[in-house]
Amino acid sequence: MSVPLLILVTRPVIGVTDGRTDVVDPDSEGRTSAGFHFADASAPQLSVLDLGVSRGDGVFDSLMVAEGRIPALETHLARFATSARLLDLPEPDRAVWRAAVAAAVATHPPVPVLAVKLVLTRGVEGSGVPTAWVLAQPARDFTEVRREGVKVVTLDRGYRHDVAATSPWLLQGAKSLSYAVNAAAIREAQRRGADDVIFISSDGFVLEAPTASVLLREGNRFSTPSAELGILAGTTQGRAFEFLRTYGYETDAVRLRASELRRADAIWLVSSIRQAVAVTELDGQPVGVDERLTEQLNTHLAHAAD
Amino acid sequence: MSVPLLILVTRPVIGVTDGRTDVVDPDSEGRTSAGFHFADASAPQLSVLDLGVSRGDGVFDSLMVAEGRIPALETHLARFATSARLLDLPEPDRAVWRAAVAAAVATHPPVPVLAVKLVLTRGVEGSGVPTAWVLAQPARDFTEVRREGVKVVTLDRGYRHDVAATSPWLLQGAKSLSYAVNAAAIREAQRRGADDVIFISSDGFVLEAPTASVLLREGNRFSTPSAELGILAGTTQGRAFEFLRTYGYETDAVRLRASELRRADAIWLVSSIRQAVAVTELDGQPVGVDERLTEQLNTHLAHAAD
Missing domain, CATH: 3.30.470.10 (Aminotransferase class 4, branched-chain amino acid transferase, N-terminal domain)
Structure with a gap:
């Protein structure tokens, strides 16, 4: 070792x-x-x-x-x-x-x-x-996870979508060492037979995963929850969007209702080390997977210079 | 040192x-x-x-x-x-x-x-x-703080009163090492010219201080927010209530609206090391102080065996 x-x-x-x-x-x-x-x-x-x-x-x-x-x-x-x-x-x-x-x-x-x-x-x-x-x-070698994708459950993050603005002492949007809730959420996902979590605000907006950003595809349009929702500005999400735009896709940072997750053509979790992984199941329901685009995206994230 | x-x-x-x-x-x-x-x-x-x-x-x-x-x-x-x-x-x-x-x-x-x-x-x-x-x-020697009391501001904890039951992965009620929010709340209080914080749930219930329990007095009745609100079971609060009952006061763990704080005859923050400190100001408004009872309570907390 x-x-x-x-x-x-x-x-x-x-x-x-x-x-x-x-x-x-x-x-x-x-x-x-x-x-x-x-x-x-x-x-x-x-x-x-x-x-x-x-x-x-x-x-x-x-x-x-x-x-x-x-x-x-x-x-x-x-x-x-x-x-x-x-x-x-x-x-x-x-x-x-x-x-x-x-x-x-x-x-x-x-x-x-x-x-x-x-x-x-x-x-x-x-x-x-x-x-x-x-x-x-x-x-850690995430090759297999990138190929197989992850099963995800949605969990309530407990906060409204606007707490970063109204209550900055809650430190939403900071990558702080106080990550016990993120670790507990992943254990809860495992108890439910899943691998990872997408947090939802208490008023129903899609936020982020405990250690990744969320990307959604609907047709030629990709979206991610906006950083104004008190979530971390995803560095890999930014790089992924640059790549997708060169492929002619539209990209947007928006407010997404949890129900829009269920209607998406495909969902990814993206982060620096694990890169892009496709969500294969959301709360027990199958989600569409685009294997070719996932692979292209990961090739770009691993190799492209900025 | x-x-x-x-x-x-x-x-x-x-x-x-x-x-x-x-x-x-x-x-x-x-x-x-x-x-x-x-x-x-x-x-x-x-x-x-x-x-x-x-x-x-x-x-x-x-x-x-x-x-x-x-x-x-x-x-x-x-x-x-x-x-x-x-x-x-x-x-x-x-x-x-x-x-x-x-x-x-x-x-x-x-x-x-x-x-x-x-x-x-x-x-x-x-x-x-x-x-x-x-x-x-x-x-740390808290003698002077116990004598002078503390100015307190109320801050939104961001969570509903019932998250400990609905969303246990938020770890409310656990004394975890992820205390950055508690430290940030106290810095926010200091920015507002105060010393400490009483957290309020997003739906308006009194919770706890970042490192203490809250006690309220109305006439002969003492109350504290119930542990079912996802707050820490206060060991010192428990000892304080035992003492108060021997003095003939009623004690109760209840749901308290933030507005009830403003109507209280007196408010204390109680914790193991600092013990009982009177709240002298709440969000800039003066709060009644019972110096004699505070002193009796602290004498009991410091010296009484269990």
């Missing part, structure tokens, strides 16, 4: 340092002026006093690296900054994160697909210094 | 061990057959791969220890087990946790009030072995 590659980011945010970042040459512990250093992922690296674990108080983002290229890196960095802002965390220093990601990709042994995770927490309680790291590890 | 006392629990749940628990005498690393061992809280102890931090996927509970006694230990252990069950975590072995808490209390240098935290996470992803610890540290 390969050991994940870990980089601790010591200068993760603009205007905040931990006082360890003024060295120009690597010191005995490998620190550099770059604002990060390599660390041993197989050893404990986090304090139990870190608010990232004691309160789920932090943000993350996940990138896919195929053949050394990182699709949509800047979009991911922008989303990471948005998540930080929604949690009132200081602004990530993109130059440092960009360099840390590049160092992780350059250093990890070659693998077909590398999953890279960026994490920024509020740090040890009372310290005022965020904790931050980049973790790179071989991505 | 005193260093927190940390105990890693190696046999936290019934029927699951990490293979390190079969020693009878303490080994060179201080492990014993008790299912836990002392560790250095000032050193990193957690893997970045732990689902407790990568997904906020775990549960906790907080106890107050005054003069070596732990009020309501069994109630806290029962609630900890309920939280674990709601997250589909294996059942905590209460004998091991009870012994670990006792060891922490016996070992920590004497302080006026000790705060003890129990944490159980789903462990390192893919390991199937939970991570668990007990952390003991001197409690």
Whole structure:
């Protein structure tokens, strides 16, 4: 089993340092002026006093690296900054994160697909210094899932479609470390004999999957729930729409009623690492599947440069 | 500054061990057959791969220890087990946790009030072995807060009052590590010039504070929102009600409309460590304060055995 590659980011945010970042040459512990250093992922690296674990108080983002290229890196960095802002965390220093990601990709042994995770927490309680790291590890092989598709159940997310505007403290639209509900929803899906979930707002609008965006096809028109619904701006959804437009499809971000899911010609869940997977069943009912388009889409997502 | 006392629990749940628990005498690393061992809280102890931090996927509970006694230990252990069950975590072995808490209390240098935290996470992803610890540290001194009270704003929790029954995957009623919303709500209160929050359900019922239960007084009657509203069963609320009944007050767990908050003679937030604090302002309007009863209640909470 390969050991994940870990980089601790010591200068993760603009205007905040931990006082360890003024060295120009690597010191005995490998620190550099770059604002990060390599660390041993197989050893404990986090304090139990870190608010990232004691309160789920932090943000993350996940990138896919195929053949050394990182699709949509800047979009991911922008989303990471948005998540930080929604949690009132200081602004990530993109130059440092960009360099840390590049160092992780350059250093990890070659693998077909590398999953890279960026994490920024509020740090040890009372310290005022965020904790931050980049973790790179071989991505799980989703080839079969992409071929077979997933069975999905719809579950109530409990919130109205407009809470991101009315109640920003609910942190909808932020990719926060407080993901226990997302994990619980996937366990509920498994109890119901399914693989994944599409969340519905309490007032009946399609939202997102716990770790993916939702795409619908009706004829030549593709749609996805609009980000104003308090959902995550899907980086892969954006890349998928660009691709579909080059094929002459219409694309749109809209409000979709749950009933429109049931009328769709096809449904996909799209995310950075698993890419595009067709929904084969929705709440126990079969859904149309376009195997050829799924394959084309995944070829594009895996290989196309931005 | 005193260093927190940390105990890693190696046999936290019934029927699951990490293979390190079969020693009878303490080994060179201080492990014993008790299912836990002392560790250095000032050193990193957690893997970045732990689902407790990568997904906020775990549960906790907080106890107050005054003069070596732990009020309501069994109630806290029962609630900890309920939280674990709601997250589909294996059942905590209460004998091991009870012994670990006792060891922490016996070992920590004497302080006026000790705060003890129990944490159980789903462990390192893919390991199937939970991570668990007990952390003991001197409690912050809340004497002045108890004397001065807190200004509170009401904020929409976004969920209907009945989601714990209709949508258990939302994990309402569990004390999970995914507490980013609770922290964000308190920051929102501070932005509004207040100290704390009372959450209201999307359909208008009083719920709880981010880290406390709500008590209302109307004449000789005390009420608190019922646990069926998907809120945490308040251990301190339970102890407060026992005390109030001995003083001849009526107590009841009910559904309260937000408008009833505004009509209350007095409001308190109660929790294990901060104990009972009077609400002096609600959404900018003054609230009646009963200083004498607050003091009596806190004397009882700090000193009475169960």
